[in-house]
Amino acid sequence: MTMQTITQGASGAQAFHQSALDAGRFLVQRCEECSRHVYYPRESCPHCGSAALRWVSPSGLGTVHAVTTVRRKPAEGGDLNVSLIDLDEGVRLMSRVDNVAPGAAHIGQRVKARVQVKDGRGLVLFDALEGGVE
Amino acid sequence: MSSGLQALRGSAVIAGVATFGCGETPGFTDMELLARSARAAVADAGLAMRDIDGLCTASASAAMWALPVVEYLGLNPRYIDGTMLGGSSFIAHLLPAMHAIRSGQCSAVLVCYGSAQRSAAFGRREIVAARRFLDPQPYEHPYEPMLPVSAYALAASRHMHVYGTTREQLADVAVAARAWARLNPDAFMRDPLTREDVLAARMVSDPLTVRDCCLVTDGGGAYVLVSAERARDLPKKPVYVLGNATAVWNRQISSMADLTVTAASQSGREAFAMAGLAPKDIDVVQLYDAFTINTLLFLEDLGFCPKGEAGRFVADGAIAPGGTLPVNTNGGGLSCVHPGMYGIFALIEAVRQLRGECGERQVAGARTALAHGNGGMLSSQATAVLGTQEAL
Numbered sequence: 458m459t460m461q462t463i464t465q466g467a468s469g470a471q472a473f474h475q476s477a478l479d480a481g482r483f484l485v486q487r488c489e490e491c492s493r494h495v496y497y498p499r500e501s502c503p504h505c506g507s508a509a510l511r512w513v514s515p516s517g518l519g520t521v522h523a524v525t526t527v528r529r530k531p532a533e534g535g536d537l538n539v540s541l542i543d544l545d546e547g548v549r550l551m552s553r554v555d556n557v558a559p560g561a562a563h564i565g566q567r568v569k570a571r572v573q574v575k576d577g578r579g580l581v582l583f584d585a586l587e588g589g590v591e
Numbered sequence: 592m593s594s595g596l597q598a599l600r601g602s603a604v605i606a607g608v609a610t611f612g613c614g615e616t617p618g619f620t621d622m623e624l625l626a627r628s629a630r631a632a633v634a635d636a637g638l639a640m641r642d643i644d645g646l647c648t649a650s651a652s653a654a655m656w657a658l659p660v661v662e663y664l665g666l667n668p669r670y671i672d673g674t675m676l677g678g679s680s681f682i683a684h685l686l687p688a689m690h691a692i693r694s695g696q697c698s699a700v701l702v703c704y705g706s707a708q709r710s711a712a713f714g715r716r717e718i719v720a721a722r723r724f725l726d727p728q729p730y731e732h733p734y735e736p737m738l739p740v741s742a743y744a745l746a747a748s749r750h751m752h753v754y755g756t757t758r759e760q761l762a763d764v765a766v767a768a769r770a771w772a773r774l775n776p777d778a779f780m781r782d783p784l785t786r787e788d789v790l791a792a793r794m795v796s797d798p799l800t801v802r803d804c805c806l807v808t809d810g811g812g813a814y815v816l817v818s819a820e821r822a823r824d825l826p827k828k829p830v831y832v833l834g835n836a837t838a839v840w841n842r843q844i845s846s847m848a849d850l851t852v853t854a855a856s857q858s859g860r861e862a863f864a865m866a867g868l869a870p871k872d873i874d875v876v877q878l879y880d881a882f883t884i885n886t887l888l889f890l891e892d893l894g895f896c897p898k899g900e901a902g903r904f905v906a907d908g909a910i911a912p913g914g915t916l917p918v919n920t921n922g923g924g925l926s927c928v929h930p931g932m933y934g935i936f937a938l939i940e941a942v943r944q945l946r947g948e949c950g951e952r953q954v955a956g957a958r959t960a961l962a963h964g965n966g967g968m969l970s971s972q973a974t975a976v977l978g979t980q981e982a983l
Binding site: 471475497522523524525526527528534537539540541549550551552553560564565580 | 749850
């Protein structure tokens, strides 16, 4: 993990996080009081209440914790993977394992984060480290 | 558990209950379904609407729902609780209302709900879009989960992975609910349902098929809470509130620390402590079964079987008619009624069982009941332990 000082500026945590994503950067928070990572971004630490949250770049590596396939008609976009991913830093987020067929993502799969920027808006997706297709 | 809460044990009685329009009731609004249920519950309690001086209600659409309910029913309540925790709300409303009655703030509390979810002209798709706009979840909605079912599907995937729970065992929850519904003339779905039917049904969000999902119906429900002293002069067999507790650990499924353990483990423990009872003491159980995985999680978290064992527990037929633990005797949200929020209907069925009003589905000699409500994405959990006079 890269420890670096990232200055938030005047906005709230949500807008700052999104603006970083829009620029292709995935950031999470780390509490300077209790040393735990925090995601989704907040104004205070949900573990200890401290306001001393520092932005850090996670390694991007994680493990699929839970999976489902949302069944949709092709006209509605077709089947879609929705997963919960545990980052190695110890935080969980909802995302999609994007480089395998929707039903092929599985619990325990190692994945790596990637920021997709579409129409100027960034979104964190994950790619399976093994068994993925380009 | 503070002694103050134990002192409230049995201090309040559910004196009246009613449902109206459960199933398909085109032509009625949410408020009309609520009003018909409310009037019938007040009459069931042997009271008149002018006797009602406390109100608890919630709506999934209207943020200030208590206001139009006061206006519509012509109430002048000195106690108002509009707490909205999702489907568990109407069970969570119990304990604060008991405090209000005990303190003398009010004497007769009406708890009421109505939803025309099935027949409403404003479509479900529009409602989902409106709620996403008004109450955004920026860390989940961009991934297009089909909420709420995908959240429960994610929890099911964990339970299957960690405990070896099978797709068939989930189906057995729906089959048991249907078997009970077949004994309830008021249940919405009463056709026979087999494990194979559930497995062959349309997959919605893996591993959950449409038969793992609750119904979408219309319906209203209401109950009236009074002091135990007041209930002595009222006509119906009193059902005492022995324990009640509510717990919330998260809102989003992605913020749930362990997808196989819900806050029901806290609300259940605290409700049982207030009641001075344990799971083994409960004769009939009503669990908020929005999805089949709910029943498994709540059986475990409330202590009716060890963590991880609920799949095997239901596969042995334990919760079906004739089993060792009668669960969701009206047919539950899966087969009886589910108008957006089900919690009040679970509580009403528990009361009817304790009164002995349940006909073919009656659990003989039931003296204690547990009603458990769930809200959001396994988010809010409220547990009520009820009993007859013999259980006091």
